[in-house]
Amino acid sequence: MKLLLAEDTRDLNRGVTMLLEHEYYEVDSVFDGQEALERIEQESYDGIILDIMMPRKDGMEVLQELRRRHILTPVLLLTAKAEVDDRVAGLDAGADDYLAKPFAMKELLARIRSMIRRREDYSERRMQYEDIVLNAEDFALTAGNSVRLSIKEFELMQILMANTDRTLTTEYLLGHVWNGEPDAQEDTVWLYISYLKGKLRAVGSTVRIAGSRGGAFRLVCDGE
Amino acid sequence: MEAEGIYGEHLPEMEKIIDEMKTRIDLLREHIRQKRGMDPVEHCLSRIKSEDSMREKCRRKGLPETADSVLFQIHDAIGFRIVCAFVSDVYMIRDYLADSDELEVIEEKDYIRNAKPNGYRSYHMILQTRGYYIEVQLRTISMDTWAALEHHLKYKKQISGNEDLIVKELKRCADELASTDVSMQTLRDMILDH
Numbered sequence: 088m089k090l091l092l093a094e095d096t097r098d099l100n101r102g103v104t105m106l107l108e109h110e111y112y113e114v115d116s117v118f119d120g121q122e123a124l125e126r127i128e129q130e131s132y133d134g135i136i137l138d139i140m141m142p143r144k145d146g147m148e149v150l151q152e153l154r155r156r157h158i159l160t161p162v163l164l165l166t167a168k169a170e171v172d173d174r175v176a177g178l179d180a181g182a183d184d185y186l187a188k189p190f191a192m193k194e195l196l197a198r199i200r201s202m203i204r205r206r207e208d209y210s211e212r213r214m215q216y217e218d219i220v221l222n223a224e225d226f227a228l229t230a231g232n233s234v235r236l237s238i239k240e241f242e243l244m245q246i247l248m249a250n251t252d253r254t255l256t257t258e259y260l261l262g263h264v265w266n267g268e269p270d271a272q273e274d275t276v277w278l279y280i281s282y283l284k285g286k287l288r289a290v291g292s293t294v295r296i297a298g299s300r301g302g303a304f305r306l307v308c309d310g311e
Numbered sequence: 312m313e314a315e316g317i318y319g320e321h322l323p324e325m326e327k328i329i330d331e332m333k334t335r336i337d338l339l340r341e342h343i344r345q346k347r348g349m350d351p352v353e354h355c356l357s358r359i360k361s362e363d364s365m366r367e368k369c370r371r372k373g374l375p376e377t378a379d380s381v382l383f384q385i386h387d388a389i390g391f392r393i394v395c396a397f398v399s400d401v402y403m404i405r406d407y408l409a410d411s412d413e414l415e416v417i418e419e420k421d422y423i424r425n426a427k428p429n430g431y432r433s434y435h436m437i438l439q440t441r442g443y444y445i446e447v448q449l450r451t452i453s454m455d456t457w458a459a460l461e462h463h464l465k466y467k468k469q470i471s472g473n474e475d476l477i478v479k480e481l482k483r484c485a486d487e488l489a490s491t492d493v494s495m496q497t498l499r500d501m502i503l504d505h
Contacts, residue, residue, distance in 0.1 A: 227486065232426045234490040235483065281501065285493035289398075291424055 088203065089113040089130070093123035093149065094138040094165065103136075106192055107199075120144025124152060127160070134203050137182075138165045139173065147180060154181035161202040165190075214248045217308045219292050221248055231291030239264065240286070243279050247296065247306050254303035273301045280304055316362050318388070319378045321443075325389055328443055329357050331413075332391060339407055351400035353452055356392045386417070386437045387446035394455045397496050398423065401434055401449045408447065414438045423454075429478065430485025431458065453488040461485075 090107060094100040095118050104116045115130065117123050121143040127135065135153075137146035144152075150162055164177040164185040174185050183202050186195060214221045220229045226241045227233045236244060242264045246255065257276045264279075265271035277300045284296050298304035318325060336355055344350050360368075365381050365388065374380040381388055395401045401423065409416050418437040426432045434449040450458070461481055 225483070232424070232489070233486050234493065235487040236490065278497070278501065281497045282494050285497045286490060289424075289489060289493045 088133045090115070090199070091123060091126055091130075091132045091135045092116040093118070093120060093136065093141060093146065095119055095141045096138075103192075103195065106196070110196060112199075118142075120146060120149040123149050127153065127158060132160050134199060135160050135162045136165065136199070137162055138167075139177065140167055147177065150177070150180050150182055161205070163198055163202055214245065216248045216251055216306060217292070217294050219248075219287070219290070219294050221245060228286055228290055230287075230294075232289065234286050234289055236283075236286065239279055240282055244283055247283075247304065251306050254298065254305040256303040257301055260304070277301065317365055317376060317378060317381055318359070321378055321382060322359075324441075325359055325443060328440060328445065329359070329389060331440075332389075332445060333357065335411070335413075336391075336393065336404075339404070343403070349396070351395055351397075351403060353394045353396055355394070358390050360388050360390060382443065386444040389443060389445045391445060391447045392455075393447065393449050395449065395451055397499055398451055398492050399496060399500075401451060404449055405434055405436065408436060408438065414440050414445075417444065423450075426485070426489070428482075429461075430482040431461070432485065432489060433458070451492050453492050457481075457485050457488050 088111075090112050092100065092103055092107070092114055094103065094116070097118070100116050100118060104114050107114045115126055115132075117126055118141075120137075120141045123135075123137065123141075124144065137149055139146040141149075146164055150164070153160070153162070161183040162181065164174075164182045165188060166173050166177065166185055167188045174187075177185050183205065184198050186198055212223045214223075218230045221227075221236075221241070221244055222229070223241075223245075226236045226238075228236050228244060243260065246260070246264060257273050260276050261267065261271055261273075265275065280296055280298070287294055287296070293309040295307055295309060296304055297307045316322070333355070336352065340350055340352050360381075365385070366376050368385060369376045369380055372385070374384055393404055395404060405419075408414055409419075415438065416436060417439050418435075420435040423432050423434055432450065432454045436447040436449070438445045438447060464477070464481065
């Protein structure tokens with residue numbers, strides 16, 4: 088796990104760096120916002136800890152620049168002023184969490200763990216059910232063979248794989264996969280379910296999709 | 312012997328077998344067109360393997376360059392490629408050929424359900440009639456497109472250097488085309504079922 092720490096107070100920077108390294112994180116520490124941005128452009132981090140008040144570029148500017156460039160690395164803001172407006176502005180600008188100074192080191196560590204865990208949980212890169220693997224890196228559905236899924240097929244497959252213990256109604260799928268798009272109807276869901284049925288057969292999987300047009304759906308294994 | 316070529320006196324019989332096979336396929340197409348209103352075959356190619364590639368194959372396999380080897384040890388002297396519109400058409404043609412009284416199925420390989428590691432997909436059959444072998448490759452238009460383009464690139468790829476990437480990307484293209492085949496089949500089934 089590689090972290091970037093941007094904090095201009097030298098003692099605090101050194102203290103936090105030592106603590107994080109002691110917890111086996113790999114840490115790059117910098118002392119202003121400009122330097123932080125330069126590092127982020129060159130390296131990729133699992134998490135970024137930004138002090139708000141920093142010379143050259145402050146933490147908010149760094150955060151806005153990151154998100155504008157679609158860098159989605161989790162960010163924890165350190166705020167000196169425990170002002171509500173500051174925290175709200177930080178979260179609205181795309182921070183994942185904040186911590187007001189002074190803070191307990193124990194709490195800093197817990198928040199870093201939680202921030203990194205959240206990212207891993209929500210963007211599952213690889214899902215598996217029975218003999219099928221769904222890979223979010225390349226949208227490939229694999230059993231014996233592999234095929235590529237379109238975005239909607241992929242999202243539908245993802246939600247089916249995450250809910251193998253219950254059936255999902257057509258309305259539920261319209262709401263969660265098509266986000267209530269006005270053009271999407273019962274037939275849209277059925278067509279995409281049919282695509283996936285064919286693709287499961289094409290990759291030689293024993294997994295099927297149970298359910299009929301307009302009804303509720305669930306992945307089942309052929310043995311069931 | 313040299314003037315007659317490697318197939319010798321067998322050549323007229325081989326040509327006759329090709330003609331019979333063509334007629335067989337034409338009749339089947341007509342039959343299906345009348346029944347379902349759709350021709351399952353996009354195109355059908357046949358060939359007798361050229362003298363040069365046959366001799367090269369004998370050398371590769373360590374066989375003597377005789378009519379006996381090329382007709383009875385090697386099974387693709389007579390080749391058919393039947394390109395179909397939909398995946399289901401491939402299996403329909405396969406079933407018909409397998410059911411024919413005049414053809415005996417010697418070997419079958421389903422590279423559609425079990426694609427080759429490079430992404431190649433086709434249904435291969437070795438048939439036998441009156442002692443002669445016929446190799447039949449059945450595939451969809453997409454599979455044919457991929458095979459044709461991959462064939463072009465195969466000879467160019469040693470130039471560029473990053474062969475692993477090209478192999479991986481060709482596989483990805485094959486998987487994407489296979490996915491499209493399933494989508495088109497699903498749409499067809501949906502339209503015909505209505």
